[in-house]
Amino acid sequence: MAEMMYWQGILRAHDEEMARDPLVFAMGEDIGVAGGTYKATSGLFAKYGEQRVIDTPISENSYTGIGVGAAMIGARPIVEIMSVNFAWLAMDQLMNNAAKIHYMSGGRIRCPFVMRVPGGTAHQLGAQHSARMEKVFMGISGLRVVTPATPRDAYGLLKSAVRCDDPVVIIEHESMYNLKGEIPDEEFFTPLEGVEVMRPGKDVSIFAYNISVHWALDAAQKLAQDYGIDAEVVDLRALKPMDRAGIAASVRKTHRAVVVEEDEAPVGVGSEVVAILNEECFFDLDAAPVRVHALDVPIPYNRHLEKAAIPNAGEVVAAVRKMLGR
Amino acid sequence: MDATDQKRLLREMLFARRFEERCAEAYHERQIGGFLHLYPGEEACAIGVLEKARTGSDYVVTGYRDHIHALKSGMDPKALMAELFGKETGCSKGRGGSMHLFDPDVHFMGGYALVGGPFPLAAGFAKAIQLRGSDEISICFLGDGANNQGTFHETMNMASLWNLPVLFICENNLYGIGTAIERSTVEINQYKRVAPYKIEAAQCDGQDIDVVMDHAEKAVQYVREKRKPYFLELMTYRLRGHSMSDSGAYRSKEEVEEWAQRDPIGIYKRRLLEAGVVSEDEFHAMDKAILDEIENEIVRFAAESPEPRLEDIARYVYTEKEAGSHG
Secondary structure, three states: OEEEEHHHHHHHHHHHHHHHOOOEEEEEOOOOOOOOOOOOOOOHHHHHOOOOEEEOOOOHHHHHHHHHHHHHOOOEEEEEOOOHHHHHHHHHHHHHHHOOHHHHOOOOOOOOOEEEEEEOOOOOOOHHHOOOOHHHHOOOOOOEEEOOOOHHHHHHHHHHHHHOOOOEEEEEEOOOOOOEEEEOOOOOOOOOOOOEEEEOOOOEEEEEOOOHHHHHHHHHHHHHHHHOOOEEEEEOOEEEOOOHHHHHHHHHHHOOEEEEEEEEOOOOHHHHHHHHHHHHHHHHOOOOOEEEEEOOOOOOOOHHHHHHHOOOHHHHHHHHHHHHOO | OOHHHHHHHHHHHHHHHHHHHHHHHHHHOOOOOOOOOOOOOOHHHHHHHHHOOOOOOOEEEEOOOOHHHHHHHOOOHHHHHHHHOOOOOOOOOOOOOOOOOOEHHHOEEEEOOOOOOHHHHHHHHHHHHHHHOOOOOEEEEEEHHHHHOHHHHHHHHHHHHOOOOEEEEEEEOOEEOOEEHHHHOOOOOHHHHHHHHOOEEEEEEOOOHHHHHHHHHHHHHHHHHHOOOEEEEEEOOOOOOOOOOOOOOOOOHHHHHHHHOOOHHHHHHHHHHHOOOOOHHHHHHHHHHHHHHHHHHHHHHHHHOOOOOHHHOOOOOOOOOOOOOOO
C-alpha cells in the first residue's frame, strides 16, 4: 500500500495498461511532450512514443471521433479532454457515435472507448472552465459514466474502463489531482457499477460522488462530533448505470436521505437519486429526501461569488440537522 | 479488364439500380419506414472505387446513402433488405435501419446520419491500422455537403499530420440536401479544399465507371503504399430526390434530364454493346434475372423474416459481459 496522489493513480493505470496491450493509446491536448495539464500522462511520451501518446490539435470533436473509430476495430483509446466544458464540442462523436454504435449495429460492433475529463469548479476559472456535465453524460443511453473520488478509484476505474468493451466517460476533478490517498501495490479494478459505503451510519444516508464525497465525509465527522448524528456516506461513483439497489439498501437502513452534488439542481444526479428513492423505497423513508446542490447560475469569476455558488460541508451539516430536527 | 469482369460490373450496377427502385416501392407500401436515401445515378462511384479496393479487408464507412457501399463491400443483399424491413435477420438486427447498416464481418463499418460524422471515424480506423502495422486502408465515402462541417477540416488536418492511411472519396452530386453547391460553398471544386492540408487530391467524372476505376486504382495504391491520406472527388448526380420526401423544387427538370443522359449504367452498357461484350438480349436477360432474384429471394426473405422480440429491446445497450467486468 503506497500513498499516491490522484494524478499518480491515473498515470499508473495508463502505464500498466499501455505496457500490457500495444493497442492501448492515449490522445489529448498537451498530454505528450508537455506531460499533461494535470500530469496524469507525464513520462508516457518518452516511454511509449508519439504513435501511442498523441498530442492532438485543439479539435475535440474530431480527435474524439478518431478515438471512437480506432475503438470500433479493436484499439483501446484513452482520450483526455482538458476541461469538461470542451467536451461539449465532442458531444456529436460521443453521443451520436460512441454511445450508439453497439446498439444500432445490433451488437455487432463494440466501442471500447474511454474519455477522461476533469469536471467541476476549481479556482476562479470562470463559467467556461467550471462546468459540471455529469447530468448530460448520464442522460445518454449506451454510455457508462463513473466519477472517482479517491486516488484509489482514479486508478481502479481507469483500469476497468480500459478493459471494458463499452464507451466509458470518467469524470475527474480539477481540484482533486493532488489529493493524496492509499493505493494498493498489487493491480486491482474498481467496478464500473455499484455504490460504495465510505462511512457506515444509521441515522441518515448522504449520497455523494466525486468531490462532494469529501464534503459529505467532512460533514459526517462534524455531525458525529457536534450533534451525535451517525451519518452514512455513500459514494455513488457510477452515475450511469446507477446502482438503484445499492441506493435503496442504504435508505432501508437509515430511512433518511440527503444528496450532495456540485452541479446545479435542475435535472441531474440529485433529482435522479430522489426519483430512485421514490420508485424503490418510498415507504422506507421517514422524511422527504433533500438535495444539496449548486445555485442555478453560470459559475462567477469573483471568488466570493464562486464560493457562494457551490455547496460545501457546512451546507450538508445544516441540511441533515434540519431533517433530523437536531 | 476481361469481358467476364465487365459483364459482372454492368450487372452489379444494374442490380444496385433495381435494388434501390424496389426499396422505393417497399417504402410506398410501408414495408420500409423512416428515412430512405437512394443511390440511382451514383452507382459508378461506390462500385467503381470499391472494385479497386480489397473489400472484406479494407475498412469502409459512409453516410446515410449507404446501401450500395454495403453491398459492394460484401454484405448479403438479403440481410440488407431485411434491415430495411426492420427484421431480426437484418444486418443490424433491425436496430439500425437504412441509414445504419453495419457488417463488421466484411469490414463495412457503417452508415451514419450526421453529415460529416464519419470523417473522424475513418481516420480512427486508419489510426488503429497504423498501430497494428497491417496493410489495410480505410475508405470514407461522403457527399460534398459534408465538407462544410468542422469534422472535415479537423480530420483532414490530423489525417495528414499523422500520415493516416485513409482514402476520402467525395461523391459530389452538386446538392447538399436541397441547396445547390454554389449557394453553400465558396470553393465548389471540393478537391481543392484539401490543399491547405497538403493532401494529394484529384477530381474526375463519377458517371463513367472506367474513369472512376482508373482514378481509384491510383488513389488506393497511393494510400496503401505511401501510408498517407488521399482525396478523390467524383462528379456525380442523384437522379432521385435526396430522400423519399423531396419536392424537387430546387432543380430543373431540364437539369435532371441532362444528367439522365449521363446515367452510369447507360454509359457502360453502350460501351459494352459497342465492344460486343454484351448484347441487348443478354442485357434484358440479366435484368430479368436480377428482378427475379430481388423479388423471389431478397424481398421474400425480408418479408418472411421475424420481427425482433420486444423482450430484447434493451439488448445491445451495453456489451453482453458481466457488468463491470474486465479482461
